[in-house]
Amino acid sequence: MFSRNEDVLRRYREEYHVRKTYSDLNEAMNSSHDIMDMVMPHYMHRDLATRAMRNKKHVMIEKPIATTLEEARDMITESRNNKVKFMVAEQYYFDSSLRHAIQYLKEGLIGKVHTIIVRSQWNFQELDGWRTSEKLMGGGALIDGGIHFIEALLDLGGEYRDLESRVYKGKASIEGEDNTVSLIRFKSGATGIFYYSWNYMSPPDVPAYEVIGTKGSIYEYRGERDNISSHRPNTAFGVPVLNGRIQEIEEVDVFDAEISGFLKAVEKNEEVPYSPELAYRDLETVLMIYENAK
Secondary structure, three states, X not given: OEOOOHHHHHHHHHHOOOOOOEOOHHHHHOOOOOEEEEOOXXXXXXXXXXXXXXXXXXXEEEOOOXXXXXXXXXXXXXXXHOOOOEEXXXXXXXXXXXXXXXXXXXXXXXXOEEEEEEEEEOEOOOOOXXXXXXXXXXXXXXXXXXXXXXXXXXXXXXXXXXXXXXXXXXOOOOOOOOEEEEEEEEOOOOEEEEEEEOEOOOOOOOOOEEEEEOOOEEEEOOOOOOOOOOOOOOOOOOOEEEOOEXXXXXXXXXXXXXXXXXXXXXXXXXXXXXXXXXXXXXXXXXXXHHHHOO
16 A cells, blocks of 8 residues: 555554555555556556556556556556556446446347437536646546546447537636537447536436437436345446336446456456456547547
């Protein structure tokens, strides 16, 4: 466990019984540990991840994979050259509601899909620290939190032909954009509608995803449910509603799924459950939205 804040390190030692903590980054990077889980500003991802890989350490890093496609390719190449596991911690990929929705689509349960809507709207009052810097972020709200929902959109829609976008700013606490609107034309013929905001005053509680087909629909259920445990796992989305019926599915904890999957890949020398190529795809789409909106 590395942190520049000694109070944070003390808390992890006392509350979580972390045996080894570091306040010096070089000491942490040169340690004998086999795995590094990196949580840091986006602009630092490539340099520190590739440094760890050259030291033969397996790396899991928070989204986005990087701030540029060149940086992302460097990380993927370095992991292969050094034969170490590399995974981006994209917990939305592991959400059981999303996985079931994708399966319903494969089974043709709503006919031919013509519209996919993915959205998230929040009202963040004030932000501080590195997330206020467009340079350190590699952009604004979209590349940070919005990339989760790009993951969901592309998992549902698949490959796309083109997109039209507009990004704009509604508040002054970050340098980058805090609103994104995109129309995406998928190769399947479906149209994707994407909206992401950090500046939506009094946002309504609406489904984060909706998929509409010629014979039915799938969307995220946002209401309360009876007879469910108060100790629900951490999920990205509510359970799916298929053709008007709430589906009873086994919900998995997205953080447990991603971390245990990565550790299993290291232990058994298997492919990581979330490939870095998918994280690259998401970043490529975000950067295309930024470029398209200019």
